[in-house]
Amino acid sequence: MKTLNVVAAIIKKDNQILATKRGYGEFINMWEFPGGKIENNETKEEALIREIKEELDCTIEPTKFALDLEYQYPTFYLKMSCYEAIIKEGTPKLLEHNDARWLTKQQLNEVNWIPADLQIIDYLKETME
Numbered sequence: 001m002k003t004l005n006v007v008a009a010i011i012k013k014d015n016q017i018l019a020t021k022r023g024y025g026e027f028i029n030m031w032e033f034p035g036g037k038i039e040n041n042e043t044k045e046e047a048l049i050r051e052i053k054e055e056l057d058c059t060i061e062p063t064k065f066a067l068d069l070e071y072q073y074p075t076f077y078l079k080m081s082c083y084e085a086i087i088k089e090g091t092p093k094l095l096e097h098n099d100a101r102w103l104t105k106q107q108l109n110e111v112n113w114i115p116a117d118l119q120i121i122d123y124l125k126e127t128m129e
C-alpha cells in the first residue's frame, strides 16, 4: 500500500481558519485544509508555501507546527504534517477548489471534512479562541 506524504496549512485570520472545498478527484466536494504532496528535495515548509501559491495564488508564512497525523484510506496510507500559517501577500483565489469559507471555532462542524481532517478539527477545538 502506498504512503502519501502531505502537508496542510491551517491559515488563520482574526480567530478564523480557512477551509477549502475540493473541486476534483476522489474527495470532490469535501472540505480540507489547502496543501498537497511533498516533492523530492523540498522541506515541509517549502512544500506548504509552494502548494498554497499554486492553489490559492497567495504567499503564506508558516507560523507554528500544529500536528502530524496518519490515516488509513482504502487505497493509500496518509501521513500529513499540519502547520498554522498567515497570509503574507495576496488574497486567496480559488484556482483548484470550488469554494472556501473562513470558519470560527463555533463553525468548525458546519462543513463535511475529509475523514483524516477530523484530527485537525480536534486540535482546533482545543486551541482556537
Ligand SMILES: Nc1nc2c([nH]c(=O)n2[C@H]2C[C@H](O)[C@@H](COP(=O)(O)OP(=O)(O)OP(=O)(O)O)O2)c(=O)[nH]1
Pocket: 004, 006, 007, 008, 027, 031, 032, 033, 034, 035, 036, 037, 038, 078, 114, 115, 116, 117
Ligand atoms: N491537501 C490536503 N489533502 C488532504 C487533506 N486531508 C486528506 O486526507 N488529504 C489527502 C487527500 C489527497 O489524497 C492527499 C493530498 O493530495 P493532493 O491531491 O492535495 O496533493 P497534490 O496537490 O500534490 O496532488 P495532485 O492533485 O497534483 O495530484 O491527501 C487536507 O486537509 N488537505
